[in-house]
Amino acid sequence: MALIITDECINCDVCEPECPNGAISQGDEIYVIDPNLCTECVGHFDEPQCVEVCPVDCIPKDPDHVETEEQLLEKFNRIING
Numbered sequence: 001m002a003l004i005i006t007d008e009c010i011n012c013d014v015c016e017p018e019c020p021n022g023a024i025s026q027g028d029e030i031y032v033i034d035p036n037l038c039t040e041c042v043g044h045f046d047e048p049q050c051v052e053v054c055p056v057d058c059i060p061k062d063p064d065h066v067e068t069e070e071q072l073l074e075k076f077n078r079i080i081n082g
């Protein structure tokens with residue numbers, strides 16, 4: 001499933017450059033993740049890179065975007081093949 005940034009985000013900008021899919025951007029008030037681009041880092045890394053670097057631990061899984069490992073890999077393939 002895609003991940004989501006909660007309102008505990010302190011806008012530190014540490015996660016945005018770490019995302020291999022360009023899924024993170026600055027929203028109106030806090031940073032946001034595009035669920036169409038977030039693969040939980042499947043295909044690139046073993047662990048979600050944004051979660052690894054976030055200093056306030058505010059990036060849980062998004063229950064509104066439940067996906068299997070297989071679906072995440074399909075998304076990864078879609079993204080890299082344009």
Ligand code: SF4
Pocket residue numbers: 003018019020021022023024033037038039040041042048049050051
């Ligand atoms: S889990 Fe990976 S792909 Fe998803 S937003 Fe975080 S860094 Fe980007």
Ligand code: SF4
Pocket residue numbers: 005008009010011012013014015016031053054055056057058059
């Ligand atoms: S690393 Fe965490 S606190 Fe910093 S911008 Fe990203 S989500 Fe917000």
